[in-house]
Amino acid sequence: MTTVKTPRPVPDAASLRPETRLIHSGILRSQFGENAETLYLTQSFVYDTAEQSAARFKGEDDGFIYSRFSNPTVAMFEERIRAVEGAEACRATATGMAAVTASMLCFLKAGDHVVAAHALFGSCRYVIEELLPRYGIKTTLIEGTDLKAWENAVRPETKAFFLESPTNPTLEILDIAAISKIAKKAKALLIVDNVFATPMLQSPLALGADIVCYSATKHIDGQGRCLGGAILASEQFVKDHLHTFMRQTGPSMSPFNAWVLLKGIETLQIRVEKAQDNALKVADWLAGKPKLKKVIYPFRKDHPQYELAKKQMRGGSTLLSFEVEGERAGAFRFANALRLIRISNNLGDVKSLIVHPGTTTHQRFTPEARAEMGIGEGLLRLSVGLEHVDDLIEDLSRGLAAV
Ligand SMILES: Cc1ncc(COP(=O)(O)O)c(C=O)c1O
The missing domain is CATH 3.90.1150.10 (Aspartate Aminotransferase, domain 1)
Known part of the structure; x- marks a missing residue:
């Protein structure tokens, strides 16, 4: 059996243009040197020894454990979206709504306050207006195009701003750079749902946002097949909040969906x-x-x-x-x-x-x-x-x- 033991490394994403990143970033080639991304349809991974399994659970051995935590096909999807967005880290989710919900529930707690633009996709509004308050997280909905309204809504306990731009369905444009300045002054994280713009047409992180959410179900698949989502943030945010939340609560993307979505990303631009x-x-x-x-x-x-x-x-x-x-x-x-x-x-x-x-x-x-x-x-x-x-x-x- 012919195998490639040392696949040639792909150039670092930072040196590639966005169109190229869409196609080449994040590929994890197996020893067989396949061209297309591999579908690792497995729930769990096996260990050589009990010592290795112990080390992996402790985070001392770099490898996969269980597909609710991570999976090589999902990791390829995450790395590709991360490279295209220019973010430090990415976590894939089962749907866009799982991304929106996890981006907030992973770090907010009772007593915190969230300010959001009132023009939101219906399910996003449900999360802000009904779900978060049920757990003691207060929320204020404002006219998102009014910068004064963002400023006036801030309270000492404000921990997050949430918006989408363009908005669904009225295509209002919110000033992400200006709102991010207000968020920074308030020491709140700005979360942007970038579904309508796609990574191709708008880069919220470069405009000052802290977290970006996608429904990969939309343009990233673009061919009406699989549901999916993604959260892009700093490594610190993922380490401190998202990593454990995702691992323990399980809104993970399925490897099959990641595999389909990886092919979608190639033609996104x-x-x-x-x-x-x-x-x-x-x-x-x-x-x-x-x-x-x-x-x-x-x-x-x-x-x-x-x-x-x-x-x-x-x-x-x-x-x-x-x-x-x-x-x-x-x-x-x-x-x-x-x-x-x-x-x-x-x-x-x-x-x-x-x-x-x-x-x-x-x-x-x-x-x-x-x-x-x-x-x-x-x-x-x-x-x-x-x-x-x-x-x-x-x-x-x-x-x-x-x-
Ligand atoms: C702006 C926006 N955010 C989030 C979502 C949710 O995405 P999903 O259907 O993948 O959960 C949608 C879906 O239409 C959307 O339009």
Whole structure:
């Protein structure tokens, strides 16, 4: 049997450009020298001796123990995301929501206080508004675009700021650099859910954030297959808080999902580039159409935070939202008339997907809370995929005709 005993080392990620890191970072080649990443579908690992198992549990022997703690395929995924983001450390999670929840529960305790922007993905709002207070962690929701509101919400016991930018589904842009300064002054950690921007279009850590969360389910897979998430932070944060929390509570990513997601990451740059190009063209085409009240896209000049979006993002995202005349009935007629673009609450897929947030992702809120977040009854969110833009425009024409 031919085996490669000493695989040639991959260059250090720091010396590689982001596109190359997406493809080469973190590969752990086995003795067989395989090209594609290996799927280590195993629950546990075996030891040569009882002494070795003891040393490994003590952290004195570098190796794998059990896949709830770590696994070589998951480690490849973590190292690749870490290298692309330029973070010190990464931990993979089962879903994006596991990442968001673990990023806070791993270090917050009763008596602490969290400030968060009120415009959040529905499940993130549940964690902030309902879950954390159940364990004695107080939370304050504010208008995230108002820097004074962040300052005013700070209390002596404030330990974390949480935000997403662009927000889901209204694509508001929050000033990450300015908010991070307020967080630092308050000695609070700034956690950014960077799902809408992706690592390709926005680097929150470089803007001053302390922790970044991803739903890898979205653009990182990008092909609608596996759920996953990631938390990026300093080595110190992982050592002091996240490592033990993940190991003992078990929101870990499965090796199979890590293996699928690793293949997704390889094409992330090229997919996001094309999809955001399509999104801008679609937004420009929709803008000003008589049956639409407004079109929201961060890289259009009519976006309220256009200058800020241009400053902190490298592209306007692969999503856009628009408000249809005729309230909910108008929005439903639009969505039901589409033939190519499918109705789905997922996003970041190669297939374009449309959703009515008011009755799906944000349905559990009161109409007043939705209105506060800017989610009107006529609002539709479109996740733009890789189809030919003219086919998308033809399909959207069907929607418009039906309103
Ligand atoms: C902004 C945002 N954060 C987190 C999540 C949760 O991700 P997952 O579905 O992987 O748990 C989503 C899902 O849509 C999202 O849009």
